Amino acid sequence: MLATQFQQLDNYLCHFRQLWQFTPFVEDDYPWRTSYPSLADWLDEQPEQSIRLWQAHPEQLIHDCSAYLPGLRLSDELVPIPHQDTSVDAPFWLKTGIKGRKWQQISAFSGLITAKSQPIVEWCAGKGHLGRLLAWQDGCEVLSLEWQEELCQQGQVIAEKLELRQKFHCLDVLTQSSFRYLQQAQQVVALHACGQLHITMLEQAVENKVQEIRLCPCCYQLIPQAEYHPLSQLAQKSELRLSRQDLRLAVQETVTAHQRERDKRQVERRYRQIFDIWQRRHLGKNQYLSIPSAPDSLFRQPPLAFCRWAAQQKGMQFDGQHLLHELTQMAEHRLRQVEKMELIQQLFRRHLELWLALDRCLYLQENGYQTSLSTFCEREVTPRNLVIMASLKV
Known part of the structure; x- marks a missing residue:
């Protein structure tokens, strides 16, 4: 039985691998846009309220995506997992x-x-x-x-x-x-x-x-x-x-994360996107540039401090101060798209x-x-x- 369940999961994940086996944050568009154009077009039209709804209620996303992804199934439908309820009452x-x-x-x-x-x-x-x-x-x-x-x-x-x-x-x-x-x-x-x-x-x-x-x-x-x-x-x-x-x-969930942790993560992602958009322009390469972990203190300051620090890590000098408003708007748009990619990935988590x-x-x-x-x-x-x-x- 375990072997049969594994094989069903393996076939399912292999069939849909283009939708989950990539790193959203480094992509500037859905990597599966040409393979699933109707899904991409539909996601492009979805407002931020829909993203927040799906993040809170992933089962709703499965329902809404089914029209664009034939064969999409809940993990429990594919492989039912029994529940053990045996908590110990201790002093x-x-x-x-x-x-x-x-x-x-x-x-x-x-x-x-x-x-x-x-x-x-x-x-x-x-x-x-x-x-x-x-x-x-x-x-x-x-x-x-x-x-x-x-x-x-x-x-x-x-x-x-x-x-x-x-x-x-x-x-x-x-x-x-x-x-x-x-x-x-x-x-x-x-x-x-x-x-x-x-x-x-x-x-x-x-x-x-x-x-x-x-x-x-x-x-x-x-x-x-x-x-x-x-x-x-x-x-x-x-x-x-x-x-x-x-x-x-496989372990990327935030159901138990505190709001403060989620807010900090969102600020960091925004700052990193601002810098990424700038460095692609600056270097003339449409390619993600990996930046090391940054001190938490940088994310309590305006984005300029992080961008200067990140540029220094890569031997560059940040000269986009006058572009920060535009870069921030572009970063917000990119983040919404990244969140949509992550939501699609979560269908297979x-x-x-x-x-x-x-x-x-x-x-x-x-x-x-x-x-x-x-x-x-x-x-x-x-x-x-x-x-x-x-x-x-x-």
């Missing part, structure tokens, strides 16, 4: 120092884990919030692995104060061997382990034949190589070749995330695990709400 003193939404994630995830008299390894533990709840709910032994020594010390102090069977070990799982900590009669768990961190966990759990695996993957783009190397044999046969930028699309999650599921299945994929909380709690559950077959 208030276990929640101390944990923000509300983070606690909801931990509580929901921990409900998927039963001790079965097996010790638990908490991968990339941080302060061990998840491990603490697991040690409390089953009275089991929890080994929390974390690379930051300060967090290990803080977590150990809390565990000892609460008299829980939780021990911390300071370990960088990407550069140091974790084999001595992984054994067959164990469960290894990770909530929101990023990219290569959770890939390493899966590979080492498979090699050590760890009995139970519970993983909520996150930040797929945080890998060392420029191109993604699929884990499963089936994914390796796919025509898709995914860059880090493609992987970033969840499909890509499921593709990546199923690649991990199939990898475990190919290595002797009975594997399932489900959601463990609502997306308002966290957009990264997929959980991979795997048990080694006897």
Whole structure:
């Protein structure tokens, strides 16, 4: 069943790849305008109110785009994913120092884990919030692995104060061997382990034949190589070749971002567009010029300060002060077009995330695990709400 679901997603993403496999911010027009002219013309006519509506209600965009994109389907229609509702009700003193939404994630995830008299390894533990709840709910032994020594010390102090069977070990799982900590009669768990961190966990759990695996993957783009190397044999046969930028699309959501963060991002995007329009004119090349990360202080100043800084980074001198009003208007127009491109990409975001999650599921299945994929909380709690559950077959 997992293989069939993966193949359906793979065919779907390959068919529509022109609509999602590109970087909107560097384009000065829809890269698919000639392939989907009616969609492009329709989007050009849409006012800013429509953009805001679709950003808040993506399901409406799917409905509105269907007339221009035959075969467009929701990810849940293509690959239905079951939901697990197993939140743990814990005493208030276990929640101390944990923000509300983070606690909801931990509580929901921990409900998927039963001790079965097996010790638990908490991968990339941080302060061990998840491990603490697991040690409390089953009275089991929890080994929390974390690379930051300060967090290990803080977590150990809390565990000892609460008299829980939780021990911390300071370990960088990407550069140091974790084999001595992984054994067959164990469960290894990770909530929101990023990219290569959770890939390493899966590979080492498979090699050590760890009995139970519970993983909520996150930040797929945080890998060392420029191109993604699929884990499963089936994914390796796919025509898709995914860059880090493609992987970033899979986690590109702002449903939990604060308004202040969204406002800051919008200012930065506007300033970068102003500079990009100027540099194309200045250099006589219709080509995006990558600029490094800028200090936050620049985005609290007028755009002239950023443009001067950006030009300096590229060995140029900004001479467009007298053009700033015109450049700002052009940048606003470009940003609206970029937002429309991003909205079209978002039609395929969840499909890509499921593709990546199923690649991990199939990898475990190919290595002797009975594997399932489900959601463990609502997306308002966290957009990264997929959980991979795997048990080694006897």
